[in-house]
Amino acid sequence: MQKFTLITVGVFIFVAGMSAFLFWVKERGAYHATDAQQNAYPARPLSPFSLYDFAGNIVTQETFKNRIVVVNIWASWCPFCRRELADFSRIHEEFKDHVTILAVNRGETEVVARRYASEIVPQSNIIFLLDPDDSFYKSIQGFSMPETLFVDTRGIIRAHRRGQISEDEMRRHLRALIEDAKI
Numbered sequence: 001m002q003k004f005t006l007i008t009v010g011v012f013i014f015v016a017g018m019s020a021f022l023f024w025v026k027e028r029g030a031y032h033a034t035d036a037q038q039n040a041y042p043a044r045p046l047s048p049f050s051l052y053d054f055a056g057n058i059v060t061q062e063t064f065k066n067r068i069v070v071v072n073i074w075a076s077w078c079p080f081c082r083r084e085l086a087d088f089s090r091i092h093e094e095f096k097d098h099v100t101i102l103a104v105n106r107g108e109t110e111v112v113a114r115r116y117a118s119e120i121v122p123q124s125n126i127i128f129l130l131d132p133d134d135s136f137y138k139s140i141q142g143f144s145m146p147e148t149l150f151v152d153t154r155g156i157i158r159a160h161r162r163g164q165i166s167e168d169e170m171r172r173h174l175r176a177l178i179e180d181a182k183i
Helices: 004-030 081-097 109-118 137-141 167-181
Strands: 051-053 057-059 066-073 101-104 127-131 147-151 157-163
Touching: 066 081, 066 167, 081 101, 081 109, 081 167, 101 109, 101 137, 101 167, 109 127, 127 137, 147 167, 157 167
Parallel strands: 066 101, 101 127
Antiparallel strands: 051 057, 051 127, 066 147, 147 157
């Protein structure tokens, strides 16, 4: 009985210590990378891709040559993707003359992706694409959800944001790309 009590107290102390540590780390902001850390990836060309849109058309990176493109990778099982898709829909209205927004679904059927997208953004000019085998996600070395790429008019990825992004950060990236392109 004494051994059981000792083990219980030890587990309690361990859990309490870990909780305090995680709270401390979270309060210090260690869980959230800064903009500089998020965008520390070297600029590189967007990998060639060939994906289908909801209408069954093949879409490639050549379709958007000489355009600023935002690529947002999402899935219906991703809780942060819901808000981000709605944010991108609003942002698109603001920047539609200069920016194309692609929303690439990870590994889900067209039926699931279409239903989810229509719930979130029923009236949107975002171009929804399907990546059923995760080939695009792998090509960008994705490891979190959502992931967002900001691509300049030359097809170079200027920012690769892992995790949820705020509308203000979206605007900052887009304004910088527009300024750089002298549009």
